[in-house]
Structures are given as C-alpha cells and as structure tokens.
Amino acid sequence: xxxxxxxxxxQTTPARREARRFYVFVSPWAIGFVLFSGVPIVASILxxxxxxxxxxxxxxxxxxxxxxMIADPEFWESIVNTxxxxxxxxxxxxxxxxxxxxxLNQPLRFQGLFRTVMYLPSVVSGVATALLWLNILHPDYGLxxxxxALIGVQGPGWLGTMEWxxxxxxxxxxxxxxxxxxxxxxxxxxxxxxxxEAAEIDGAGWWRRFWNVTVPMMSPVIFFNVVTGxxxxxxxxxxxxxMTEGGPANATMVLGLYIYRHAxxxxxxxxxxxxxxxxxxxxxxVTLIQFRLARRWxxxxxx
Amino acid sequence: MDMNAMSRRDLLAAITMTAAAxxxxxxxxxxxxxxxxxxxxxxxxxxxxxxxxxxxxxxTWPFDEAETLNNSLTxxxxxxxxxxxxxxxxxxxxxxxVAEVRNAQFDFFFKQRHPNIExxxxxxxxxxxxxxxxxxxxxxxxxDVMYTHYSWAQNFIANDVFQxxxxxxxxxxxxxxEDLPANALGYFERDGxxxxxxxxxxxxxxxxxxxxxxxxxxxxxxxSWTVEQxxxxxxxxxxxxxxSKIYGFTPMLLLEADISARGLMQYGGRFLNADESQVxxxxxxxxxxxxxxxxxxxxxxxxxxxxxxxQVLEKVEPFKIGKAAMTINGxxxxxxxxxxxxxxxxxxxxxxxxxxxxxxxxxSALAMSAGSQHKEAAWIYxxxxxxxxxxxxxxxxAPARQSAWLPNAEALGIPKDVIEACQTAMKEYASxxxxxxxxxxxxxxxxxxxxxxxTLIGKSDLRSAxxxxxxxxxxxxxxxxxx
Numbered sequence: 004x005x006x007x008x009x010x011x012x013x014q015t016t017p018a019r020r021e022a023r024r025f026y027v028f029v030s031p032w033a034i035g036f037v038l039f040s041g042v043p044i045v046a047s048i049l050x051x052x053x054x055x056x057x058x059x060x061x062x063x064x065x066x067x068x069x070x071x072m073i074a075d076p077e078f079w080e081s082i083v084n085t086x087x088x089x090x091x092x093x094x095x096x097x098x099x100x101x102x103x104x105x106x107l108n109q110p111l112r113f114q115g116l117f118r119t120v121m122y123l124p125s126v127v128s129g130v131a132t133a134l135l136w137l138n139i140l141h142p143d144y145g146l147x148x149x150x151x152a153l154i155g156v157q158g159p160g161w162l163g164t165m166e167w168x169x170x171x172x173x174x175x176x177x178x179x180x181x182x183x184x185x186x187x188x189x190x191x192x193x194x195x196x197x198x199x200e201a202a203e204i205d206g207a208g209w210w211r212r213f214w215n216v217t218v219p220m221m222s223p224v225i226f227f228n229v230v231t232g233x234x235x236x237x238x239x240x241x242x243x244x245x246m247t248e249g250g251p252a253n254a255t256m257v258l259g260l261y262i263y264r265h266a267x268x269x270x271x272x273x274x275x276x277x278x279x280x281x282x283x284x285x286x287x288x289v290t291l292i293q294f295r296l297a298r299r300w301x302x303x304x305x306x
Numbered sequence: 307m308d309m310n311a312m313s314r315r316d317l318l319a320a321i322t323m324t325a326a327a328x329x330x331x332x333x334x335x336x337x338x339x340x341x342x343x344x345x346x347x348x349x350x351x352x353x354x355x356x357x358x359x360x361x362x363x364x365x366t367w368p369f370d371e372a373e374t375l376n377n378s379l380t381x382x383x384x385x386x387x388x389x390x391x392x393x394x395x396x397x398x399x400x401x402x403x404v405a406e407v408r409n410a411q412f413d414f415f416f417k418q419r420h421p422n423i424e425x426x427x428x429x430x431x432x433x434x435x436x437x438x439x440x441x442x443x444x445x446x447x448x449x450d451v452m453y454t455h456y457s458w459a460q461n462f463i464a465n466d467v468f469q470x471x472x473x474x475x476x477x478x479x480x481x482x483x484e485d486l487p488a489n490a491l492g493y494f495e496r497d498g499x500x501x502x503x504x505x506x507x508x509x510x511x512x513x514x515x516x517x518x519x520x521x522x523x524x525x526x527x528x529x530s531w532t533v534e535q536x537x538x539x540x541x542x543x544x545x546x547x548x549x550s551k552i553y554g555f556t557p558m559l560l561l562e563a564d565i566s567a568r569g570l571m572q573y574g575g576r577f578l579n580a581d582e583s584q585v586x587x588x589x590x591x592x593x594x595x596x597x598x599x600x601x602x603x604x605x606x607x608x609x610x611x612x613x614x615x616x617q618v619l620e621k622v623e624p625f626k627i628g629k630a631a632m633t634i635n636g637x638x639x640x641x642x643x644x645x646x647x648x649x650x651x652x653x654x655x656x657x658x659x660x661x662x663x664x665x666x667x668x669x670s671a672l673a674m675s676a677g678s679q680h681k682e683a684a685w686i687y688x689x690x691x692x693x694x695x696x697x698x699x700x701x702x703x704a705p706a707r708q709s710a711w712l713p714n715a716e717a718l719g720i721p722k723d724v725i726e727a728c729q730t731a732m733k734e735y736a737s738x739x740x741x742x743x744x745x746x747x748x749x750x751x752x753x754x755x756x757x758x759x760x761t762l763i764g765k766s767d768l769r770s771a772x773x774x775x776x777x778x779x780x781x782x783x784x785x786x787x788x789x
Contacts, residue, residue, distance in 0.1 A: 057444040058465035142613060143549040163613020165763060251612050251763060253756040267437050269749050 051276035061273065068277035078278065080253055081261040082285070084169065088243075088257055089236040089289075091173035096232055097225060100180045104187030105217075118188070125181030133245040136175045137162070162247050165254040172243060172255055176236065183228050190224035191217070219302040226301045230293050237286055258282050362410040372411040375699055381419060382693040384478040386682045393680045394424045395687060396449035398439060399672070400432045408700050415699075416690060423683045443467060450678040451687055454502055456493040456668050456738070457563055461745040463496045469674040470499040474685040485694055485707050489737035490667035502671030503692040508637035508704030509667045509728060509736030510568060512536070512657065516650035518543055518552060518631040527632065529655040529727075533572055536632065536657045537598065541606035543631040554608035556623065556630035557615055558762060559599040561587075561754040561775075563747050564666035566740030568634060570595055572659025577754075582744045582786045585776045595659075597768055604764065612762050636668065637728045640720045641703040653724045655731060667736035669706060708732065746785035753778050 014022075051068055055061035072078050107118050124132070139146045140161040148158030159167040194217065202212045218225075240259030243249065249256035249264070262282065266275035363369030401409055406429055413425040428449060430438050436458060442448055454462060462468050475481050487507055494502035512527055519526050522543050527536065540554025559569045566576040575592030578585060586592060603609050610624060625633035626642065628649045634656055643651050656665045672692060674684045690696050697705035698713050705714060708729060715725040742750060757775045760766040766774075 056465070057440045058462070058467055160611075160613035163611065163615075165760075165765065250756065250759060252759040252765065256756075264752065268752065270440055 047276045047279060050273055051280055053273045055272040056270050057272060058270075064273065068274045071274060072277050072281060077253065077256065077261065078258075078281075081256050081258045084254070084256055085237055085258040085285075087169055088173060088176075088239065088255075089233050091169070092176035092236045092239075093229055093232045095173055096177050096180055096183065097228055099177050100183040100228070101187055101221075101225065103180075104184045104191060107184065108188060108191045118184075121184055122181035124179045127179065129241050130245060132175075132178060133242050136171075136178070136242075137246060140171050140175075163251060165252055168247055168251060168254045172246065175242065175246075176239070183232070186224060186228060187221070190221050194220045222301045223303055226293075226297050230290060233289060233293065234286055237282065237289065258285075357407065357410055362407065362414050364407050366404055367407045367411060369411070372408070372415075372699075376411075376415045379695045379699060381690055381695050382478070382480050384474070384480070384686060384689050386474060386477050386685050386689075388420055388686065389422045389680070389683050392422050392424060393683050394426050395451065395680050395683045396426045396428065397672075397687065398428045398430070398435075398449040398452040400435045400453050401429050405700070405702075412691065412696070412699060416687065419690075420683075420686060423686065425687070446677075448675040448677060450675055450680050450684045451672055452675060453505075453670060454494075454673050455670050456741070457743060457747050459494050459502055459671060459673070460496065460743050462673070463494075463501045464745060466676055467673075468501040469676045469678065469681060470501055471503065471674065471685070471688070472499055474681075474689075475500065478685075478689055481689065482694070482709075485709050487667060487706070487708065487732050487736075489739070490669070490732070492738040493668075493741075493743050494671050494673070502673040503688050504669050504671045504706035505692060505697075506638060506702055506704045507667055507669035507706040507732075509665045509731040510564070510634050510636050510656060511653045511665070511724075511728060511731065512632060512634055512655065513625065513639070513643070513651060513653045514632045515625065515628060515630065516652055517628070518649075522631075526652055527654050527657070531654075531657040533569075533595075533598070533657045533659050537602045537606070537608070540602060540608040540632060544606065544608040551614075551629070553610055553624055553630040554606070555602070555632045556610055556625050557633070558603050558609045558611075559596070561751065561758045563742040563751055564668060564740070567664045567666035567737070568656075569599065571664040571740050572657075572661055574661045576740060578742060578750070578783070580739075582742060582746070583783050585779050585783070588772045588776045593768060593772060596772075600761065600768060603762060612759055634665075636704065638702075638704040640715075640724060641718055644703075644719045652721070654727055663735050664740065665731060665736045666741045667732060667738060668741060669704070671706075704728070744786040746782050749782050749785065750779050753782060 050061065052063060052065060053061035054064045054067075103121060107114065107121060111117070127135070138144065140148075142148055142158065142160045142163065145158070145161070147161075151158040161167050161171040198216050198220070199212055202216050207215065238259050240257055240263055243255055243257055243260055244263065247255045249260050258278065259282070262275050262278045265271045265278060357363070358369075361369040363372060399409065409427060409429070413427060416425060417423070435453065436455075439448060439452060448467065454468075459468075475483065486504060490507045491500070491504065494500060494504065512531075514527055516526065524539065524542065527539070531539075536555070543552070543554040545552045559565060561577065562568075566578070570576055570592050573591050573595040575589065575595055576586045577592070587596075603611065610630075615624075623633065623635075624630040625635070626639070626646075637653075640653070656663060672688055674681060674688065678684050691700075692706070694705075694707040694709040697707045697710040701714050701717050702710075703714060703718055703720060705711060711725050711729055712722070714720075715722065754775050757766070757771050757778070761768055761771040
C-alpha cells in the first residue's frame, strides 16, 4: 500500500485530515460569529426599516427611518461633533503616544518601570477614568485649572462650557493610550540599526535620522494606529455619556451617543438601527479614504 | 487547481474581512457601560451583603427588630385565595442596598404568611431597570410583579403590558383607596382603570439650610412666601466664590417633566397643555416666569450655572452638601437629610404665585404584568407590600399610603412639623396635574434640554429659544396620541 492514499477527488488523506482539522478549529469562532454577530447584523438591517418600541411587534415603515435621519438636524450636528472628536483625539493621540513611545524606547535606567507606568491608565475601568477626569477638569478644584492658575491663567469651565467641553474630552481620550504606545514600541524596535548607521555615515543629525528614517519606517504602524484610532473614536460614547451626557447644549453629542439615546432612552429601535448603519457607512467611507491617502505617505519596506 | 485549498483560503479571507467589520458594526449598537445584570433567583442580590436566609438582617435592619415589628403589625387580608400549590412569583424592583435588606425581610415574613408563594425578587439599579425590562418585554417574558416609575407607566399601559387591578381591589374589602392620594394616582390610571399601586408618592417641598439662614440673620421661609420673595432671599443668601461659594438656591429651573407644577403654574403658565398635545411655553405667562428665573441665574448669580452644576464633585446636589441655602426637592430626600449632621435643615410649603400654590407629587408604583401566570398570588403580594402596614414595615420616608407617613417619620427621625407640611401639601395642592406622563415625555424633555441650556449659558435669548423649542417639540407630541 502506498504511503499516501488518494481519495476519489484526488485529495490525499493527510490533506483531507488537515481540512477536517481546519474546519473543527475554525468552527467555534464561525458559529459564534454567525449566532452572536451575523444574525444581529442582519436583524439590524431589517430593524432599520421598521418602527419598533420593544413593547409591540415591529411595523414595517420602509425607508421612513432613513428619510427622518436625513431631515434630522441633530443627526447632522452629531456627525459634526463626531468628526471633531475623532480628528482631535486621533491627531493628539497619534502624536502624543508616538512621542511617548520614542522616549520609552531610549535605553534608560528603569525603562521597564516607565513603560509600566505609562501602560497603567489602560487598565483603569472606564467609569473610574470618567470620575477621575471629572475631578481633573473641575473648574474650581481641578488639577488642570490649578496648574493654569500657577502661571496666571484662569482656566475655563471645561465640561460645562460649549467651547471647551469637546477639547476636554479630546484631552481625556489620550489617557489610556497604552496599547497604542506598545504598538509603536514594537515598531520602533523593528527598525534595523543599519539604517541609522548608514544615515549617520551620510552625516544625518538626530532630526534627519528621525524624519528620514524613523518616520518612514514607522509609517505603516502610524497608519494602523490612525485607522484603528479613528474607527474607535467615531464609535466612542461611553465616557462621553458618563461625563457630559452629550451636553452642554449638545456640544458633545456624538453619533454613538445619539444612537444610544434613541435605542435605550427613547426605545426607538428602528431609528437607532438606521443611525447605526449610517455610522457603519461613515466608518467604511473614512477608512477607505484613509487607505487611499495612505498611498502618498505610508512606506512599506517589503511590497 | 486544488479547489479544496482555494475554498479554505476564500473562507479565511471572508472571515478576516468580516472580523474587521464586526467591531464596527457591533460597536454601533452595543452598550458596554451597562452590562447585563445576572438574574438572581434567591432573596440575596449582588451589592447586598450575604444575608442569613433564616434570619435576614444587618446592622441597619436587625432581624429581631424586623420580627418584632412584623408581629406588631396587622397585615391586610383579601378575598383573593392563596394558590393551592406552590407558585414562584417573580418580582422586579429597583432598590438601594439598604432597602434591599428590608425587602428581603419582607419576603421572609411574607413567605411565613403565604407558604405556597415563593418570591423571586430581581433587584436592578434604577438606571438599568428600564432597559433591562424593555428588552425582556421584547423577548415576551416579564416578571409577575414589576416596578414602574411614574413617567413610564402610561407607555406600559398603552402597550397593554400591565393588568388592570380594579377586579382585585373589588375582591379586597379592606383595601383603603382613600388612603392613597387621589390627586396623584393619574400616572397609573387610564380610562377609569387602575394599573399600578403606588409605592411612594411625595410632593416637592421647599427645603432650607437653617445654618445659612442663621448666619445671614434672615427668617426661615414659611408658607407665606411667594416665588419673588424666595428668589430675592436667594440673592441675599448667595456669598463667596469658586469652591467656597454658597448659592442662595439650587437648582435652576430646568425644562423637566414637572416644570409646570414646579414653577410655571404659579403664574398661569405651562410647558404643555393638559393632554400633552400642545406646547404652551411660548405664551406670555410662561415667558414671564422663565425670564424671572433667568435673571436670578444671570444677574443675581444665586444659582449654580450649568458649568458649576455639571461639575459639582461626583455630581452631588449642592444643597445636600451644605452649599446652597434652599432647594425645591422631593420629600424623599428627608431620609438622607435626617442622617447627616453637617447642617440643620427644615422644610416648608413651596412658594406661591399670583395664580396660587402648586407642586408636583411624583413617585413610583408596582404593577402586575398582563401576561402573568400567577395573577392572584401577584395581587396578594401587591396588596401586602403596598398596604399601609407594608409601607410601615419598610419604613420608607415618603410612603404613598398617607397613614404610614407619621409612624415612618418617627422611626426615621424626621421632624414632625416637616411631615405635617408634606401631608398638608398632599391633601391641598400637590398633584400629578402639570406633570408630563405620556409616552413622548422623555423625548420632549431631552429635545428641550439643549435649547434651554443654550439660554442658560447665554448663547440664546429667551424668546428665540422658546420659539425653537416650540417648533421642535410640537411634532414629537404626536407620539402622545395613544390609540
């Protein structure tokens, strides 16, 4: 008998065995996905064409929820706020965490301790973070305004003012960026030292080495953090719900919170589902644009 | 071409793509803040210290005290018979940790009186309760007995979630409906039928900090005060700045469900008309009174601004921490005030206006699910839990049963004069009149909120804000038409 048996379809026995194992291992995830994500996703599409208050059977309303959405000024207001928050938090987060990662990549004593300290905020729960920042941003007792007072600046009312509430949330969003720092650190450690040595031989100073070696080599990592950060910030609402509930005067009403309000305050599930699909399309569109723009600035070492 | 290998690759590609899409989609609808609470079937719930099932109690509510009280009370009877065999009655309520111990004791003694009724109490935090049971309603199964806030009841009733109780009331000769405040039962009634038995129904009263009045050498407020007098006193009592500021009054008049009774009807104004189908805020009477309150906020600075109010540490109401001289609040805060000794306090009638004295009487109820399989057992539970005896046993500070006020106040250390003022208010002028209760209430309030906040911040003038508010709220009121 030959070592390798062939089936009727020409497959070897090991290949069929491998295929079986593949399906066995992938099936828990696939089944879980279909049941707990796939079905709700399909259900949410159908739901978006209905009026459903949870207490009665859904009634089919066709495109009414989408028409209502397009005519809803608060929806557009929430879109503007969402992009404000998204752009602000990603820009600040990417720059700040990249700089922190550069510092943490230096061969210093207690490097491990510094890295741990920087990561610690990431393990603090969301509610605790919100309470902490409510106190940090307090106009009278808050740390930030106390520090500003030391240099003679009267701090704003932060979360209580229309102008400063969103900047305050953007500032807070940088907190807990430990995961991003870890990704940057991994990227920084993957840059070949030979590139820096070559640059040095060519007479490049620290800025040239940073700008012409570090940044291009890190561009795929930066791009990853920009894309995932933007998606996360477009969906963010939990901390905003706790801290401002969308106020004052809707100044921090982001789309995620607007969806939450329609779903779990008004129990208008059809409209909330329509809003969710609008958010999904926005996320997809923004991500596609980012991928298109990435061709101009992201450098891949291997293609 | 190896078709098998290709299909696996395709599958992997599909999985990768969907895996990337899932976080986006699921995050669109998921609420990570409110994790579902486990359905506990025993008498002890998370957040409550483990209680001895045979002698439930703790330092606040010792078992011996509960047993003595239980034995001293006469529990009401009903002609509705006990079940012939054992039934498990699910009861969904919202309660804090302290009240939960008392509830466990109530259930313990209830079981002794009704051995065939096993109580399965599900206690949820107030802010999670509605979401939890709305979702459960969508799934088709609700508890036999469930809590309802006054503002939710009409929505549940309109959607046939609650069972009318009149038949059971009729079979309970000792049921004393006169002991319930008729002027505040409207939240739980529809078409002449009663759908819920109130647990607490209390008026909003004018509370004051005696220490601040004494320091300012001013007389305490009394029932002769008008709204103008109150606002003038608030201006005089305001002092300090920043962290040490003492406000004359808190909070500013907000466009909430009870604003008409709380601040507008005294001048002949209202937020909505009586059947909640029309916005009346733009009318001169409402404009006048809102302008008066805005002056107190902007000119006198006698109330916390939105910025200050939103950022009081841990969002504690300034009056409760001694940082405001007066507040108009529900009588239920008496329990909390009675426990603190940071300042002396008192309470009196809300101030009157040219059109008289008004105050909202609001509270909650327990109702029986229309789909309950154990309606008779549910009634037996409701009848006892919400009887005067039951409310005295539970020692709540603002019981719906008027006969329970004094004994409870005495047990809780609440001054008798305050209780008498509350009872007078309930008899004479507190009511559900002017309090929004129909299904669109929440949407009306949330729509009005940012517009009113812009006015409070000074970004919009009163007249244009009220015009915008009328335009935006009017279409929403169509949702109040209950077919």
